[in-house]
Each structure stands twice: as structure tokens, then as C-alpha cells.
Amino acid sequence: xxxxxxxxxxxxxxxxxxxxxxxxxxxxxxxxxxxxxxxxxxxxxxxxxxxxxxxxxxxxxxxxxxxxxxxxxxxxxxxxxxxxxxxxxxxxxxxxxxxxxxxxxxxxxxxxxxxxxxxxxxxxxxxxxxxxxxxxxxxxxxxxxxxxxxxxxxxxxxxxxxxxxxxxxxxxxxxxxxxxxxxxxxxxxxxxxxxxxxxxxxxxxxxxxxxxxxxxxxxxxxxxxxxxxxxxxxxxxxxxxxxxxxxxxxxxxxxxxxxxxxxxxxxxxxxxxxxxxxxxxxxxxxxxxxxxxxxxxxxxxxxxxx
Numbered sequence: 001x002x003x004x005x006x007x008x009x010x011x012x013x014x015x016x017x018x019x020x021x022x023x024x025x026x027x028x029x030x031x032x033x034x035x036x037x038x039x040x041x042x043x044x045x046x047x048x049x050x051x052x053x054x055x056x057x058x059x060x061x062x063x064x065x066x067x068x069x070x071x072x073x074x075x076x077x078x079x080x081x082x083x084x085x086x087x088x089x090x091x092x093x094x095x096x097x098x099x100x101x102x103x104x105x106x107x108x109x110x111x112x113x114x115x116x117x118x119x120x121x122x123x124x125x126x127x128x129x130x131x132x133x134x135x136x137x138x139x140x141x142x143x144x145x146x147x148x149x150x151x152x153x154x155x156x157x158x159x160x161x162x163x164x165x166x167x168x169x170x171x172x173x174x175x176x177x178x179x180x181x182x183x184x185x186x187x188x189x190x191x192x193x194x195x196x197x198x199x200x201x202x203x204x205x206x207x208x209x210x211x212x213x214x215x216x217x218x219x220x221x222x223x224x225x226x227x228x229x230x231x232x233x234x235x236x237x238x239x240x241x242x243x244x245x246x247x248x249x250x251x252x253x254x255x256x257x258x259x260x261x262x263x264x265x266x267x268x269x270x271x272x273x274x275x276x277x278x279x280x281x282x283x284x285x286x287x288x289x290x291x292x293x294x295x296x297x298x299x300x301x302x303x304x305x306x
Contacts (some may be wrong), residue, residue: 001180002073004094006030007080011101012043014169017079019176020050027072030055032084038168040114043080060090069093076179079133080172083112088135097145099175099184100133103164107194110138115156115164120222122214124150126159128168130175132186137196141186143175152217155224205229207240209255209305213272217245220274223272226281231255233296238304240281241286242278249273255305257298265289267304 003024008031019026027046033056034040047054053072057065069077069235070093077091079100084197091098104114105127111117118126125209148163178184205223207216207230220243223229228239252268257267265276276289281296292298 001025001075001096001175002027003176004030004069004074004077005047005080006077006082006084006086006098008032008041008043009081010042011081011165011168012041012189014165015045015051015078015101015172016043016046018169018173018271019078021197022173024176026052027074028053028055028069030057030069032056032082033058034254060084066090066093078172078176084099086133091133096179098133098142099130099172099179100131101172102131102138102169103160103168105129105147106131106138106142107189107191110196111198112195113173113197113200115160116222117197118222119154119156119159120200120205120218122218126150126164127175128164128171131189139189141188143178143184143186144171146171148205153221155221157225200227202227202230207231207305209267210270213245213247213269213274216269216274217243233298233302233304236296237282238278238292240276241280242276242279244275244277246273246275253303255303257293257300257302257304260290260293260298260300262290263288265293265298 003019003026005026006218007015029052031041031044044054058075066089074094076096077094079098106129109117125147127145127147129142131142132140134140146167205219205227220229220240224241230237230239249271250268252258254268254270256268257265258268258273266273267276278286279289279292280286281292
């Protein structure tokens, strides 16, 4: 089959590498236009190194973009981490259509932050979908789905890099095989089971220390490494990354610092404590929580989030 790869960054590169390593015929690579000052896209760099034609349209709604895609005579388009909207007129240019990777069990968690929200909501399972995109947002029929467990220690970073990323690359290649074999399923999504969440933005991950420990813990994990759950101390913000749960509840105010050492700061929640290990003070870099406490003059009994 003649393939187009449309994607970006490390995931797109890994999918392209996987296809080329098994001698697939890739006739063109599409990726997002570079932003000023941004690092070179690994997908684009790899495509150029491999001698493949690279295209970077600012919009896929333009007729000339579809005409250019059609000139490649593609059989299938493989979308691997695409952020620009691709309308149906472009999706249907290849004779076999287009398949796309999405890091959730569609129709659950449609939208751009589908790894963050299952963790924040305290779910114990998530997964990935390879589906046939259409003009709706993550609404097309399902080709492949795979389920994974969310451990209580998992963060967005660990869930993606340790599980969803490698499984997603393998599932994308599996999807290409199914299309080639002529038995690729198209299982309609159940709209009654659908959820949609927008971007997990900074203003949505401010910590409320009056919430239960597990709720705070889920928020910290579900925002690590981006956008970073945060709190305040004396008017300065601090992002919180690595942490540990301490189930023991103390008779103190939520947000109160209950313990300090060289490595950590322990803060009370409504029914437990959270031991902060890695933070980023306002305007600074990630450092150990103990170092931050010493620099900020935090003592036992001080309160965060006031």
C-alpha cells in the first residue's frame, strides 16, 4: 500500500520509523508548520533524512492541499498525533481512507487532554483507540482498542511513555495490517457513552487542600508533567510534581505544613497528608521541595493556598 503519514513529534517519528523499518511504501509525510523558535520536529527531520517528501500545510481545508495529497496516489493515511483539524474531504483522499491514534477508550474522553482527565477523575482503567476519523471530534468508527490499568502511582508522564506510547505505535502498525488484509472493522461509537473534555489548563488544576487526600493526589498525578497542579505560599505560586500520599490525618488546618526535611514538605489535606518531593517555584526551575522550603522560608505550621 502507498501510505501517507500525518503527525508530529516523537510519536509521529516512531510510527514513521516502524513503517519504514518493515519496508512500507511511504509516499509523503505531513506535519504541522514550525512555530517561531520551536525545536525542529523529529518527524520532519526523520522524513527528510529518509528522502521522503514533506508537506506542512497551515490548513487542510484548502482545495489545493487535497489536490496535492491526491497527486501522491495514496491508499491509506496514518494519522499519528495530529493537532490540526483535518476535514473529511482530506480524510477520504486515500482510496482506503484514514486511520488515527487516540489515547483513550473512545467514546470516553474525546478531546485534547484525554490522558489527564481519567487520572484526575480517579479512574483505574484507560486505553487507546485506532479509529476512522470523520468531521466530528474523535467520533469516527473504531478499528482497534486496547485497555490498560491506571496505577495509583501513575502520572500522565508514566502512563504515556511507559504504556500508551509504545502500545499506540504497535497498534497503529497493526491497523495498517488490518486495512491491507481487507478485514479492518468499523465499529460505530455509542454516543450515549461519550464524554468530552477540553484542554487540561492551568486554571483547572489549582489545589484545594480542603478536598480529600485521594482527590488532591489524583489532581497532582493527572497534571504531571503538564500543566502542573499548583498552590500558593505568601502570594507566590508553586507547581507540584512528584509527591507521596500519607493516609494519616492530623488535627490541623488543610494546607498546613505538618513536616519538613531536606527533601520534602508535607502538607495536610482534609483527611490525610501529601508529601511534596519535586516542585517549581514561581519564575524558577524544578527543584526538591525541601530546597524550595528553605529558600522560601517555610516553617512547620505555615499554610499553603491561603
